[in-house]
Amino acid sequence: MEGNEEFKSRIKRIxxxxxxxxxxxxxxxxxxxxxxxxxxxxxxxxxxxxAMVAIDxxxxxxxxxxxxxxxxxxxxxxxxxxVEAGADVVSxxxxxxxxxGEGARVGVAGLELAxxxxxxxxxxxxxxxxxxxxxxxxxxVRMVKSHAEVASIRKAGVLADVGFKAFLDNIVAGKxxxxxxxxxxxxxxxxxxEDNFMLMASGGAEVRAMSPARNKSIERGxxxxxxxxxxxxxxxxxxxxxxxxxxxxxxxRRSFDIFFRAxxxxxxxxxxxxxxxxxxxxQNEVFESEGFGEYVTNKYTRTRGHGHGMHFxxxxxxxxxxxxVLQPGMVIIVHPNTFLPLAGYMVLGDPVLVTETGxxxxxxxxxxxxxxx
Amino acid sequence: MKRGLMEWNKLELPEEELAGRxxxxxxxxxQGGMDAILAYGDNYQAGDLSYLSNFSPYWFDGMLVLTRxxxxxxxxxxxxxxxxxxxxxxxxxxxxTKSLGREAAEWLKERNVERGRIGVTxxxxxxxxxxxxxxxxxxxxxxxxxxALVEDLRVIPSRAEVxxxxxxxxxxxxxxQYAFEESLQGRxxxxxxxxxxxxxxxxGAEDLLVLIASGKAPGKWPAxxxxxxxxxxxxxxxxxxxxxxxAEVGWTLPGSSKAAQEANVELLARFEQARELMRAGxxxxxxxxxxxxxxxxxxxxxxxxxxxxxLPDVEGEWSDELPIPLGAVVxxxxxxxxxxxxxxxHSDTFLIDANGPVRLSAxx
Numbered sequence: 001m002e003g004n005e006e007f008k009s010r011i012k013r014i015x016x017x018x019x020x021x022x023x024x025x026x027x028x029x030x031x032x033x034x035x036x037x038x039x040x041x042x043x044x045x046x047x048x049x050x051a052m053v054a055i056d057x058x059x060x061x062x063x064x065x066x067x068x069x070x071x072x073x074x075x076x077x078x079x080x081x082x083v084e085a086g087a088d089v090v091s092x093x094x095x096x097x098x099x100x101g102e103g104a105r106v107g108v109a110g111l112e113l114a115x116x117x118x119x120x121x122x123x124x125x126x127x128x129x130x131x132x133x134x135x136x137x138x139x140x141v142r143m144v145k146s147h148a149e150v151a152s153i154r155k156a157g158v159l160a161d162v163g164f165k166a167f168l169d170n171i172v173a174g175k176x177x178x179x180x181x182x183x184x185x186x187x188x189x190x191x192x193x194e195d196n197f198m199l200m201a202s203g204g205a206e207v208r209a210m211s212p213a214r215n216k217s218i219e220r221g222x223x224x225x226x227x228x229x230x231x232x233x234x235x236x237x238x239x240x241x242x243x244x245x246x247x248x249x250x251x252x253r254r255s256f257d258i259f260f261r262a263x264x265x266x267x268x269x270x271x272x273x274x275x276x277x278x279x280x281x282x283q284n285e286v287f288e289s290e291g292f293g294e295y296v297t298n299k300y301t302r303t304r305g306h307g308h309g310m311h312f313x314x315x316x317x318x319x320x321x322x323x324x325v326l327q328p329g330m331v332i333i334v335h336p337n338t339f340l341p342l343a344g345y346m347v348l349g350d351p352v353l354v355t356e357t358g359x360x361x362x363x364x365x366x367x368x369x370x371x372x373x
Numbered sequence: 374m375k376r377g378l379m380e381w382n383k384l385e386l387p388e389e390e391l392a393g394r395x396x397x398x399x400x401x402x403x404q405g406g407m408d409a410i411l412a413y414g415d416n417y418q419a420g421d422l423s424y425l426s427n428f429s430p431y432w433f434d435g436m437l438v439l440t441r442x443x444x445x446x447x448x449x450x451x452x453x454x455x456x457x458x459x460x461x462x463x464x465x466x467x468x469x470t471k472s473l474g475r476e477a478a479e480w481l482k483e484r485n486v487e488r489g490r491i492g493v494t495x496x497x498x499x500x501x502x503x504x505x506x507x508x509x510x511x512x513x514x515x516x517x518x519x520x521a522l523v524e525d526l527r528v529i530p531s532r533a534e535v536x537x538x539x540x541x542x543x544x545x546x547x548x549x550q551y552a553f554e555e556s557l558q559g560r561x562x563x564x565x566x567x568x569x570x571x572x573x574x575x576x577g578a579e580d581l582l583v584l585i586a587s588g589k590a591p592g593k594w595p596a597x598x599x600x601x602x603x604x605x606x607x608x609x610x611x612x613x614x615x616x617x618x619x620a621e622v623g624w625t626l627p628g629s630s631k632a633a634q635e636a637n638v639e640l641l642a643r644f645e646q647a648r649e650l651m652r653a654g655x656x657x658x659x660x661x662x663x664x665x666x667x668x669x670x671x672x673x674x675x676x677x678x679x680x681x682x683x684l685p686d687v688e689g690e691w692s693d694e695l696p697i698p699l700g701a702v703v704x705x706x707x708x709x710x711x712x713x714x715x716x717x718x719h720s721d722t723f724l725i726d727a728n729g730p731v732r733l734s735a736x737x
Contacts, residue, residue: 031500032417033434045597047584047687049418049498067688069594112502119501178378182574185376189567192600197432198376209453212379212431302451339453 006148007079010040010141011059017137018057022105025097026134027122028053029110036310037110038063039234040142044078045194046070050115052089053080054096062096064089090121100129107134139315143307144329149235150353153308153331156193156230156237157351157362163188163196163228164239164365171245171372173220177202178213184228193230197238197312200226205251205344208300221246225347229312236312239363240335240349243370255342256369262286262336263348263367266304270334270352270359276322280304283336284320292340301338308333308351330354331362377579377614381427381461385540386616390533391463394425394526399441401522408489409481410519411507412437413473413499418685421494421523423617428462429579436473436503437464438480445480447473474506478514487511492519527682529700534618535724535733538681538702541578542620542722542733545611548572548583549624557603558628562587565607566598573613580614582685589630592716594708595623606633608718612685619684621704622734623720632715639668640709640717647676647705651697651723651730658693664707673710678703681722701725702733 018026030038031050039045041053041061048067055061063078065071065085074083084092097106106126108114111133123131145153166187170180181198188196199210202224210225218224222245229238242259244252262283270279283304284296295301305318308331316324318332326332335349350367352359402410413436414422419429426437426446435448446464448454455467470476481489491511493499496518508516530538548569557565566583573581584595589605610623625640627633646663657678664676681702683689697703706720723730 031415033415047596049686067686069688073593073596113500115498116501116504117497176378178577179575181376182571185574186567186571189570189598190561190564192561192563194597196376199431209451209457211454211457212376215378215380300453 006146007043009146011055011061013141014041014055014138015059017141018055018107021107021134021137023107023134024057024100024104025106026055027093027097027106027108028055028138029108029114029118031110031113034110034113034311037138040310042078042080043234044074044080045234046074050118052093052118054093056096056098060096062092064092090118090125093122094125097126100126102128103130104128105130105132107132107137109134109138111135142309143315144327145309145331146329149309150329150331152233152235153237153351154362156232156235159188159191159193159230159232160228160237160239160351160363161365162191163230164226164241167226167228168243168370168372171218171224171243173245174217176213177216177218180218181213188228188230193232195231197229197236198227200224201345203344205341207344208339209345210347218245223252223343225345227347227349234310236308236310237351237362238308238312238333238349239351239365240333240337240347241365241370242346242348243372245372248369248371249343252343253369255340255346256348258286258290258292258340259336259346259348260367263334263350266334267350267352267359267361270326270354272326272328272354272356274326276316276318276324276326277320279318279326279332279334280320280322283334287336287338295338295340304336305332305334305349307331326354328354328356376431377574377581378577379429379431379461379579380616382616385537386427386533388463390531391427395439395444397526398425398439398523401526402439402441402492405492405519405522406490407492407517407519407522408440408486409491410439410522411477411491411493411499412439412523413493413495413503419617420682421527424523424527426462426464427617428458428464429617434473434500436477438477440481440484440486443484447476447480449473472506474503475510478507478510481511481514486514488513490515490517492517492522494519494523496520524682528680528698530681530702535702537616537618538620538722538724539733539736541613541615541618542622543736544573544576544578544615545613545620545622546734547576548613549609549611549622552607552609552624552626557587557607557626560603561600562598562603563600565603569609569611573611578613578615579617580685582612584610584612584687586716590632590711590714592710592714594716595718605630606715606717608716610718610720612687614685619681620722620733621684621706621720622722623706623718625717625719627717630715632711632713633717636709636711636715636717640707640719643709644705644707644719647707648723648730651678651703651705651725653699653725653727654696656693657691657695657697660697660705661693668709669712672712673708675706675708677706679706697725699725699727
């Protein structure tokens with residue numbers, strides 16, 4: 001991704017949001033398992049337990065790293081040129097934020113995940129300054145993707161297709177689940193994915209959820225459910241598919257038909273202006289019409305989808321009651337994944353780009369119940 | 374990301390071992406007047422949570438709450454995976470919650486610990502949101518840092534733990550062996566790392582971080598793989614978790630570069646000297662002094678000793694003053710850069726026993 005224009009555009013949007021929220025400064029925090037906040041503001045993927053970007057009211061930024069060996073790499077590749085590292089990242093943040101008078105307000109994006117030590121340190125060193133959460137504000141900035149971001153998500157989508165094909169190609173009776181995931185991971189990583197989040201479950205109608213791979217052999221006649229979620233250029237894209245190892249039963253076909261129609265109901269109507277609630281409702285209505293309304297509740301399923309971006313589970317969550325309005329440029333996955341007593345847990349998920357008039361699928365894999373002989 | 378094999382093999386990690394850890398923590402709690410301990414962990418570093426419950430969150434985070442009589446594992450994962458969790462962990466109770474802090478506090482309130490003394494391991498790294506939610510429900514409890522309480526137990530691993538750490542170290546070395554077997558020149562970094570990771574995952578690695586650097590001068594330190602093609606020397610660092618126990622092995626493959634070969638020979642000689650010095654009671658500073666001696670003009674020389682408990686942090690290190698404890702498992706890391714910018718890196722995981730350091734990556 002070309003840096004300069006994209007970075008300027010992001011800083012501009014961040015500053016506008018800061019002004020709307022009456023913030024005199026912003027600290028963007030990331031922990032190691034949620035690097036996305038810092039990466040969005042700096043284009044840098046850090047090693048080590050945490051990092052921050054501090055942005056002052058003029059949009060000048062500093063990248064503050066917990067790991068010294070990251071400095072050299074950051075100086076070469078980060079969009080933020082003022083880089084420092086050490087145990088005392090708070091001092092660097094306070095330096096960047098500049099002179100803040102009594103009554104000033106500083107937002108922390110990621111305040112909830114930021115460590116107690118960091119937040120207490122910021123409050124101690126900025127006496128008289130109100131330190132507030134800017135997480136929702138920052139999530140809002142990130143929600144609508146730029147053209148450059150969508151281009152990266154498309155590439156991640158290509159890798160999702162590659163990963164699912166590798167899943168199909170590597171299904172062998174007797175292979176352990178963790179070996180199958182390792183096989184998929186090898187293909188996706190060799191193709192350039194920085195990471196790959198993957199869950200699966202093999203078995204019959206008793207399966208209620210996916211989990212990390214188990215020390216369980218895959219057997220002919222089983223149904224395999226998986227989600228493959230590669231990370232490329234900082235962006236994730238997920239595919240969810242169900243595979244029958246053998247000939248699908250009548251129940252499996254019937255069950256999948258419901259999932260397909262639920263997803264189709266959402267994809268066929270999805271466009272800017274709808275809410276996340278609407279997208280969930282369209283899917284749930286199909287299950288309800290089949291007499292399976294109970295199975296779209298929390299007892300059996302998590303969400304009907306979620307946002308994609310630098311985190312694969314970004315807002316908005318696609319569930320009833322979620323009133324976020326979809327805008328052009330948002331990327332979400334629509335997945336009516338749930339347990340049905342017909343054939344057990346099933347998954348079907350496709351990431352889409354929301355447009356003014358509809359949505360565009362970002363993966364090419366067919367939407368069908370797959371079978372492997 | 375944890376998507377390798379997560380399971381509880383009771384031959385490798387007996388129930389009595391886990392029960393013993395919890396009992397030892399409870400004994401220390403009693404000595405320190407603590408009514409409860411909170412051990413938080415996340416997808417990146419499960420740490421004390423994994424040590425005490427054998428559960429590592431494969432997504433998001435979780436927390437173990439331990440009183441002197443009871444325990445609960447709190448997870449942000451769905452209740453649908455509780456049976457999977459219970460297959461991994463001997464905890465009495467598993468609860469799913471959107472708010473770990475609030476749920477922990479409510480659970481303690483149910484057990485009349487409202488004004489108690491609550492220890493939190495790695496308090497400084499506890500997420501602020503969790504801490505705030507906890508304090509809202511239990512504003513009158515005394516919250517203290519209990520890091521040392523569990524760290525003191527973990528710094529001297531048990532026989533079972535050393536077995537798991539050895540396995541992690543051997544797996545790392547075996548996987549890196551791939552890099553010696555193949556000609557890497559012209560291959561993409563990501564292809565090489567994908568192969569190394571595949572070996573680790575087939576071996577049962579629960580989690581891993583494989584870092585790589587390649588190229589002629591100016592050199593780089595190992596970082597995440599890119600699609601850059603390998604040219605010149607290659608530095609590879611494998612940090613691997615086997616059943617929640619982390620080890621590290623890092624090597625330099627100098628290839629045909631004479632400068633890289635010389636740098637690597639020098640580094641390995643220094644590493645060996647440092648290894649020889651690494652005995653119980655010696656300070657970290659004494660051990661790494663040779664590693665930090667200058668090499669030519671303007672070169673970079675690095676040396677560090679890190680406890681295995683700091684992994685996968687790439688720079689978790691002990692301070693120079695610390696004497697290395699007998700029975701500890703540590704990572705010795707060394708890096709060197711020639712004045713021309715050619716780099717070499719080496720690391721390995723050792724058990725410090727009475728006779729000196731035992732290289733776990735070479736253990737049976």
